[in-house]
Amino acid sequence: xxxVSQHPSRVICKSGTSVKIECRSLDFxxxxxxxxxxxxxKSLMLMATSxxxxxxxxxxxxxxxxxxxxxxxxxxxxxxxxxxxxxDSSFYICSASIAGTGELFFGEGSRLTVL
Amino acid sequence: xxxVTQLGSHVSVSEGALVLLRCNYSSSVxxxxxxxxxxPNQGLQLLLKYTxxxxxxxxxxxxxxEFKKSETSFHLTKPSAHMSxxxxxxxxxxxYSSASKIIFGSGTRLSxxx
Numbered sequence: 583x584x585x586v587s588q589h590p591s592r593v594i595c596k597s598g599t600s601v602k603i604e605c606r607s608l609d610f611x612x613x614x615x616x617x618x619x620x621x622x623x624k625s626l627m628l629m630a631t632s633x634x635x636x637x638x639x640x641x642x643x644x645x646x647x648x649x650x651x652x653x654x655x656x657x658x659x660x661x662x663x664x665x666x667x668x669x670d671s672s673f674y675i676c677s678a679s680i681a682g683t684g685e686l687f688f689g690e691g692s693r694l695t696v697l
Numbered sequence: 698x699x700x701v702t703q704l705g706s707h708v709s710v711s712e713g714a715l716v717l718l719r720c721n722y723s724s725s726v727x728x729x730x731x732x733x734x735x736x737p738n739q740g741l742q743l744l745l746k747y748t749x750x751x752x753x754x755x756x757x758x759x760x761x762x763e764f765k766k767s768e769t770s771f772h773l774t775k776p777s778a779h780m781s782x783x784x785x786x787x788x789x790x791x792x793y794s795s796a797s798k799i800i801f802g803s804g805t806r807l808s809x810x811x
Contacts, residue, residue, distance in 0.1 A: 588740070616798055625787065625803045626741075675740055677799075686791075686799050688733075688741040 584610050586678050588689035595666055596697055603661045603692045605676030611656035612678035616686065617649075620673040632659045666696040699724045699790045701802035709808040716760075716775040718805050720788030723769065730771045731789040731799065732762055741787065747771065758782070783809045 585608040595601050605615055613634050618626040630651050631639040638651035648670075650662040659678075663670050673693050677686040704719040722728055729748050733741040745756025752764040762773045771788060788802040 586740075623806075626801045628798055628800070631798055673738075677741075686731075687743075690740040691738070693738065 584608075584678070584680060584687040586612075586676065586687045586689040588674075588676055588692050590692060591690060592693045592695075594695045594697065597667055598665055600662055600664045601666055601694060603663075603674055603676075603694070605659045605661070605678070605689050607657045607678045607687075610678075610680055612659075612680070613656060615653060615659040615676055615678045617651060617659070617661050618675045618677065620675060620691075622673075626675060629661075663694065666694070668696045670694065671696045699728065699792065699800050701788050701790050701800055703788050703802035703805050705805055706803065707806045707808065709810060710778050711810045712780055713777050716773070716778045716782065716807065718773040718786050718788075718807065720762075720771045720773065720802060721769050722771060722788070722790045724790055724792070726792055729791045730762075730764060731791070732756065732760070732771075732773045733787045733789060733801075735785045735787065735804075744773070744786075778807075778809050780809050780811070783807055 587606045589604045615632040617629045619629050620626045628641050629644045632651045632653040634653045634656050640646050653659040673691050675691045676689045700723045702721045731746045732744040734744050735741050744760050745754045747754045747764045755761045760775045785804050785806050787804050789799045791799045
C-alpha cells in the first residue's frame with residue numbers, strides 16, 4: 583500500500599521557537615495533503631488542506647500565521663508551527679490522497695511538546 | 698456538510714466476544730465511509746472502506762462493516778475479540794469524490810478483558 587512518512591516523530595522545543603514537520607508520500611504523488619491535530623484522547627481535527635503549488639486552505643479557527651503550510655512538490659508538504667507555545671503541544675498527523683480513490687493514507691504522526 | 702457520530706466513547710468486551718462499534722453518518726451526497734484504527738502514539742491504519750457496490754465490507758484483522766443507507770449507519774463488527782484489538786477506532790466519512798477531506802468521528806476506545 584501507499585506509504586506516507588512524517589518527520590520528526592517526536593520533537594521538543596522551547597516556547598517562542600519555530601518547529602517544522604515534514605510529510606512525504608514515498609511511493610506516490612499527492613496533489614493534496616491534509617494536516618490534522620489530535621488532542622489527548624480526542625479525535626482528529628482537520629487543520630488545513632494542502633494543495634501542491636498553491637496556498638493551503640485552512641479550516642475555520644485555525645491560525646494561518648501560526649501554522650504555516652507549504653506544499654512545494656508532489657511528494658512533500660511541511661507544517662511549520664511558528665512562535666510555539668505550550669498550548670501548541672499536540673499530536674500532528676498528515677495524510678495524503680491518491681487521486682480517484684477517495685482514500686487517505688496517514689503518516690505516523692509527530693508529537694510536539696513545547697516547554 | 699458531512700458529519701459522523703460514534704456512539705460510545707469506550708467499549709469493553711471480553712476476549713472471544715463479539716465486538717460492535719457503532720457509527721452513524723450524515724452526508725448530502727453518496728459517501729465514502731471508513732474505519733481506522735489507532736494504536737497509542739501512532740498514526741491511523743485503515744481497517745476497511747466502503748465506496749460503492751457490496752454493502753458488507755470486509756477488512757483486515759477479521760473486522761467487517763455494513764453500509765445501511767436507510768439507517769445511515771456503518772457499524773463495525775468482529776465475531777471474536779482478541780487482546781491485540783485493544784485500540785482507538787475512528788469512523789470517518791468523505792464526499793463521493795477524489796482527494797476529499799475526511800471528517801472523523803470522535804472515536805471509540807476498545808478495551809478487551811481477559
